[in-house]
Amino acid sequence: MKSCCCLFGVAWLVCGRAWALESSTNFGIFDLDLILSNAPIYEVLGLPTANSDDTFADGFAIEIQDSASAIALDGSGKISGVAFVSVTTDTIVDSRLIVNVTGSMGSISVATFGLQGVASTVQMTLAGKGYATDGINYGPARLILRFTGLMTTGTDGTVAQEVDGTFNGAYQPGIKGVKVSTIRNAPATISSTDLGSMSEIDVNGTVSLFAPDLNFTGQILTPLGLVNLPLQGAGTINASNTVQLSLNGVTSIARGSTLAIKSTATDNPFTSDLSVNAITSLTASGKILGQKVKTDSFAIGITPDD
């Protein structure tokens, strides 16, 4: 009985594969260019700053300026960098500090008034030391601030222009006799000039087809070219011309990025006449730069690789 089952299984696999080879383009290498739209993701390139008009806890106003910064973002949405910041309070204390910047980008289902859908999030910690510029009683200054902010996108894919959030942390101005100030929920913003965004995700690469199996090697191009994510993956095309691909970021720079693609078609898109117009629907979902993406808006091009 067991042998029968095994034989039947093998026969089924062989027949299935033979059928697939017969019913579609059997093999070949193709260039794939897939543009996914209505799936905004962001690259944060600068620091959050706080305005002197915003009164922090303890009743004092503070201004945090991004004097100079260099921020790197990797494929899993992790932020690292360094910055020189100046901190000014309403007590005329001016401190200048070098801060280490760490953080990450992510997504949440929006839980904020008036907003719908998925929102990209930014968490960033600024921690560093410096000095006060008061000439008489100056001393070492310390700052640790954690920024939590939210970018929202409408269901129409409208991209945000800035990241609004809050600072929490502590600031020691470095002036003798001036205590550490606790900062709670102080408004802070990453401005639009420091924010790259895109609503289109360009996935391009090479598809190796040996029906029903597919293999993909390529990349995702991100908005400002700050991070290009190498992708590899595999999939299948079945008798109904449904193509499924599961792609993952490769190399340490892209690990954590994933993209699952499923398309349906009235005809085999890998035929000799490359009838990509036969693709009637396509959905893509995954995580890029730490942010969730999900869309069914697409444009696709498939050409034989010469």
Added chain:
Amino acid sequence: MIDKSQRKEVRPAFLASLVVLAGVAVAGILFLGLRHSQPPAPAVTDDQTAATTSAPSPEPTQPVSSEPASAPTAKPAPAQTQIPNAAAVESPTSVPKLAKTLNDETQPLKARAAAAKALAAEGSYEAITALAGALPNSPDALRAAIAQALGTSPSAQSVPMLAGMLSDASEAVALAAVRALADQGTPQAIASLSQSLFDLSTALNVRCETALALGSIDQPGIVDVLARATTGITDEDVVTQVLNALGSRDISETKGAFQNYLSSATVSPEMKVTAVEAIGQTQGDASAFLASIAQDQTQPADVRAAAAWAMSTTQTEGTQGPQLTTMLQTETDPDVRRRIYQALANQEDFDVSTIQAMVQKETDKTVQVAGLDLLAGQLRQNPSSSLQSFFDQTAAPELKNLALNDTTASDRMAAVVALVRAGTPDAMAALQQLIQQSTDPRVIQSARSGLTKPGH
């Protein structure tokens, strides 16, 4: 401890109906009471509330104001100036005026919300009755404001009212009720929030906000509720916020919950990464716990890398420098190695010469840049002649080369970051050369920014 069966006893929809009906009824009673100058009724008990809900409404709900709606400008003074703030409410006689403003549709929303806040702060039976009476016919924004105001109300009726609003059709109102219940923070409020968290019929956003709200309450039993939610809830969006809620608390009380979650065979690696990143946000020193996760070879590399990364994001400097250095000697996964270098930057101490030797042997460019960035930070904080010599002769030229020629854009940027962080004359010179030679606009911009010192 909140028993699950207890949470199921009172359905939110029933509570909402109860509150709405009670609100209409008591508003009518209050309206009659005001007209006939009768003394206020005694405090409402549960039984009395039930009885009230079955009674017919004595008056149709309408604005209490006798002013014609078409002539608001005929009033002698702007309404806003007549509204005392919460602290100013001292006399019970002000409640009718506040109630009038609350129900006056001709008033700006801001004024009506201020009246709601004052009534909630006053907290008397009459004040809460006025708020309940306003709920059924007010716009969502005002009902959300009422919910928010009830969060700080001393009235015992606040929590049941808010519990009923958790299932409000308006998500804005429900979210406001969630936050208000967290502000109340009583055992009854916790029970209502817990019920909402586990209730599949509750809107997703409300459940997510409920998780975060529970995490903000400083009461016994909260961690137990959240720990049960990590395993008892299947929706990953909700569980993510539950983990973030745990991450907002002190690691000393949440470590066990995180350990159980991370050791579960049914939890996906992606959710374990989420848990580990939440640990990085905890209060207290979580570095030893995170180091143990980063070292645990039974965990997937993604989880170990996330644990090392989380060590670089903790608010307090960790104490795991020696342990991380030891891990580097055996760790083979490049992503984990990169994250360990980044974690070392947030440790109190580590052996610089050992790290320097390992960085020089790195073959993966991404890992090498992370190592050089660590040494750059050390050079600025604790400079030594040997480290400076290494950096000027070897690291700075290598970083400049990477910033110019590496095929990975983020590696190029990371190299610029390391040069900026080092701040040595040679590093500055390398940045200057990058401005002239690079074709990458971001590299040029960041190099230029890195050369700009504060105040210049």
